[in-house]
Amino acid sequence: xxxxxxxxxxxxxxxxxxxxxxxxxxxxxxxxxxxxxxxxxxxxxxxxxxxxxxxxxxxxxxxxxxxxxxxxxxxxxxxxxxxxxxxxxxxxxxxxxxxxxxxxxxxxxxxxxxxxxxxxxxxxxxxxxxxxxxxxxxxxxxxxxxxxxxxxxxxxxxxxxxxxxxxxxxxxxxxxxxxxxxxxxx
Numbered sequence: 001x002x003x004x005x006x007x008x009x010x011x012x013x014x015x016x017x018x019x020x021x022x023x024x025x026x027x028x029x030x031x032x033x034x035x036x037x038x039x040x041x042x043x044x045x046x047x048x049x050x051x052x053x054x055x056x057x058x059x060x061x062x063x064x065x066x067x068x069x070x071x072x073x074x075x076x077x078x079x080x081x082x083x084x085x086x087x088x089x090x091x092x093x094x095x096x097x098x099x100x101x102x103x104x105x106x107x108x109x110x111x112x113x114x115x116x117x118x119x120x121x122x123x124x125x126x127x128x129x130x131x132x133x134x135x136x137x138x139x140x141x142x143x144x145x146x147x148x149x150x151x152x153x154x155x156x157x158x159x160x161x162x163x164x165x166x167x168x169x170x171x172x173x174x175x176x177x178x179x180x181x182x183x184x185x186x
Contacts, residue, residue: 046074047162048090050102054135054142055088058176059102059158061167063137071163072171074156083108083131083151085182086173088158091133094146100155103142104173107132107182109151114181119144134179 050070056063059070074090083089085105093099107113107126115124116134126132130148134140143149161167 042076044075044077046076046156048072048074050158052139053137054140055102055104056137056139058104058136059088059161062164068164070161070167072158073160073162075159076156079156080151080154083154085178085184086176088171088173089131089133089154090156090158091149091153092155094149094153101141102158103133103135103140104176105131106134106143106179107148108184112183113143116144119147124148132182136176 048071050059050072053060053063059072060068062068079089083105085108087105088102089105090100090102093101107124109126109128109130111126111132113124113126113132115121124132124143124147126148129151131151131154132143132148134142134144158171158173160170
């Protein structure tokens, strides 16, 4: 009976070593991709859901109809370079840097913007190194709440809608009409 027990434990040891070889093979094969994927997601591009009504109807056009949200590609590489009026950008919220916010650039440095309530003044000059951002919808906490934001807070640009499928494609921000009341810098 002792011989039978010894043979059984040897078979279990062989199965265990085969299992460990398979696990180490899969770890080497797949876990080596995790750091590059994290780096890519942090510094190059990210796929993210656009939540809330602030960019309605340009993004989340089904906001009032269903719980569907737009899934968008955010391009992060060189996010702060070449910014233009009309671009949809992702930036760190000035009130809570742990959160990101999606808005449209309305004013660039040197522009004078006609503000909306609750901003305390009728016009605001956008200082050097800053942007005036606003949501497309009525329910938006934007520069009219917190003033011009530093361009250094911009972490990415919304470039494509990935889902829903019927709207998938490039975000054509340049086709969106610019808001009246912005006097452009020379």
